[in-house]
Amino acid sequence: MGTKWAVKNNGVVQLNLFSSAPSGAEGQIYYNSTTKKLYYHNGTNWVESGALFTIYDDFEDGIVDPLKWTIDTSECYGPGVGSVTETNGSILVYAYQNSSDPSTVGSAKLTSVKDFKDVGKVEFDVMIGIQNGYDGGGYARILITDGGANTYTLKQFSTSTQGGYGTDGGGGVCVRLDCSGGMVTGRVVGAGCRSGNGYDIDAAVSKDVSTWANVYIRFYSYSKGTSGSNPMCAVRLKVSHVIQPYSNYL
Ligand SMILES: [Ca+2]
Secondary structure, three states, X not given: OOOOOEEOOOOOEEOOEEOOOOOOOOOOEEEEOOOOEEEEEOOOOEEEOOOOOOEEEOOOOOOOXXXXXXXXXXXXXXXXXXXXXXXXXXXXXXXXXXXXXXXXXXXXXXXEOOOOOOOEEEEEEEEEEEEEOOOOEEEEEEEEEOOOOOEEEEEEEEHHHHHOOOOEEEEEEEEEEEEEOXXXXXXXXXXXXEXXXXXXXXXXXXXXXXXXXXXXXXXEEEEEOOOOOOOOEEEEEEEEEEEOOOOOOO
């Protein structure tokens, strides 16, 4: 903290300067000397004053931020491959597997470090593509988790329903959640295509998380081969601009 709060002789109020967010309580304000913005505290979070929403991550610099995301590729076995890479504007959660050994998988998980329980409204966009060969299979899944055994799938794209059999498939969705009152509610809306057949996506989500200690957002790609002649499966999940909370938007 630099300059202390004061009223200057010319009548201007000088706030304390913080280079990063301090702890806070409802009704407090502070000025961030790094972002050059004014923030107020709504009882749960610091919110940028005057902004309709704040950005948790817009994947702006091509580097996965370990303060915001945890990457897990520990489920990759044998020739299975899983990776998470950030480009400017989006992040790719990728799984690829090309083996006739059904015990091998490729997978990648991206999980928020932030606990979104009771933070208010959250929104993000996801694009998904799945390609599988003969007998290969996989899925891309958007879910919430308490970090342990509790999970709730917001939307799953799988080879059996949307990826296709020996063909390509995929779609794009916007996920809008309201994380408040010990609940996670909202909608997943979008559209997709498989084997020339278009489909609508408009699914309500509702989960009582009052007994969960935390609510993390996870993006998960998984691929697995079987004994077919071309058991490859590639799963691409791309997510962009996670924003929260917004109060006067959409
Ligand atoms: Ca980044």
